[in-house]
Amino acid sequence: MAGEHLDEDLHKNLSAFLNSSPDCILVCDASSLQYLYVNQTTCDMTGYSRDELLSMTAPELTQQAPAAVRETYGRARQAGLVGYTDEPRLMVNKGRSRRGWWEAHFRYQELDGRGVIVIVSREVTRRVLAERAADRTKRIYAALSATNEAIIRSSSREELFQAVCDAAIDSGGMTTAAILMPRPGSDLMEMKAMAGYGREVLMETVISIKPDRPEGRGLNGTAFRTCKPAVSNDYFKDRRTGPWHQQMRSRTLLKAVASVPILLNGKAIGTLHLCSREKNAFDEEIVGLLVRMAENIAFALQSFEREQVRREAEDRAHYLATHCSLTGLPNRNLLTDLLDQAIASVNRTGHNPALMFVDLDNFKQINDTWGHDAGDRVLEQMAGRLRCVLREHDVLARLGGDEFVVLVQNIDRREHAQRVAEKLLAAAQDPVQVDGQPLVVTLSIGASLYPHHGENQRALMKAADLAMYQAKDNGRNTWALAGQDSHWNSE
Incomplete structure (x- = not known):
């Protein structure tokens, strides 16, 4: 008798137990997808009354397609007594005043030959x-x-x-x-x-x-x-x-x-x-x-x-090491490298290089008379003039003092060297203007040609230097070819 009384009390209070659960508990017909039971928590959370929910289908409440709901229920049936837990889903209540993430567990049951899905859904918003x-x-x-x-x-x-x-x-x-x-x-x-x-x-x-x-x-x-x-x-x-x-x-x-x-x-x-x-x-x-x-x-x-600062400093140091600070022209170090490269490429290019040493006549007198600032202006202007009469790929360098050197990339005969030298001499014909004062500057030029006057940069530079002094001995404002050998005189 005591056991029967206990069973009667359990059945009597089952609804109260379910309604007191913090989880939403629903029972849905697996075939029609109609809700058969909902607890009070489901009503509170969704904002629908019990009568409204019992008149709804699962797709209507969850806003899912019927096929998606049936697929979920099918998984629950396959899971047997273990049941199936779906991924958390974002749900919105009737008045759209409350939204949150809910995780539902589905379990298939047979009740009086009728397939139903028991759903226990709990809010997991904080966890999600x-x-x-x-x-x-x-x-x-x-x-x-x-x-x-x-x-x-x-x-x-x-x-x-x-x-x-x-x-x-x-x-x-x-x-x-x-x-x-x-x-x-x-x-x-x-x-x-x-x-x-x-x-x-x-x-x-x-x-x-x-x-x-x-x-x-x-x-x-x-x-x-x-x-x-x-x-x-x-x-x-x-x-x-x-x-x-x-x-x-x-x-x-x-x-x-x-x-x-x-x-x-x-x-x-x-x-x-x-x-x-x-x-x-x-x-x-x-x-x-x-x-x-x-x-x-x-x-x-x-x-x-x-x-960037390091590279600029490095580039600046390299520039200062290879260029004249006054004229910006290549200095002896860079000229030597460029001449070596020109000699090394002769077999590939077929272009024979030539050197021309250019010295400003009586430059010491200009410095002594007008001062070193005036001398610097003369050097700058002459560098510009000489550069203008050369081809783009020819090199004008300054060795120091009043000495310039021209590296001509391709000289095939004496007449070619003569034309370049005459252009350089002509560049100095007009007086150089320094602070309104016209200063007359002439040039003495000595030329050496590869390979006739040397097969390396040292020999070519020495030959051109000697030829330049020969031009000075010849009266200055002229040019001389190193050696004046018979081969070049016959051309």
Whole structure:
């Protein structure tokens, strides 16, 4: 008798037990998909009355296609006594005032020959959001790692910027990533690199850094001015983003936006602009990671600047080591290298090089009479004149003092050398004007020709130097060929 009384009490209170459950409990006909039973928690959570729910089918309540519901129920039947747990699903109540993630467990039962599905569904919104936040953080860590790798591999600002944007999309899970910087001489920002969705829209978007313009009070302008991140986790409800709402309405993937300043020496030079398809995508931890990403970009830019300074210093040192500081012409070191190269390429090109030593007559007298500054002006002007009468591929060098050397890349006969020498002599015919004072300068030129006067640069330079002194002995303002041998005189 006591056991029968206990069974009667259990059956009597079963409904109360089910209604007190924090989970939604439903029983659905496996064939018609009509609900046969719902507990009070289901009514409370969905906003529907019991009568309304019992008049509804599962596709109507869950907003799923009937085929999808039947597929889920089929899996539950195959699972037997274990049942089947579906992936969490976002649900909205009747008045659309409440939404959350629910995870349902389905189990197939036979009741009086009738197949039914017993559904126990519980809210897992906190768990889903925590998992999504953890996943976002994991992706941003991956993007940060990819950015660091890009810093190592990139050789220019442009390459780095694009690699960072690609990492934010490919590894970080963002929908749009861009790096914006102020346009020179303007308050408007322009896109330096971009990856992801909406390139055309972003390129047409007006973004300013001035606070007195509506387009300057948005996230990018604010981040740039304040040197602090600016975040909107619900883009279309944020007043700061108002100027772009209409333009961005078609971008259904845009839910949340973050703009992080890129700081160089404490001053903003641009912003890292990121968009997400999820609201509330940018929590404090993720924003902190994005700040680190921007800091790494700045570090790479500083490294690029240091490398640029180093290269410029190296180039400058090389230039000073190979060029005359007064005239900018190649010096003896560079001339020697170029002459060696010309000799080495004779068999390949068939072009025989020639050297012409050019000395300014009576230059010491100009220095002594008018001073070294006047002498320097004379050297500069004569360098310009001589360069103008030579071919582009010929080389004019200055050895020092008043000595210039011309490397002519192709001389086949004496007449060719004579024409070049006469052009050089003619370049000095007109007086050189220094501070309004005409100074008469003439030239003495000595020429040596490969291979007749030497088969290496040392021999050719010595022969040309001796020929130049021969020209001076011949009365100056003239030229002489090394050796004046019979071969060249017969040409």
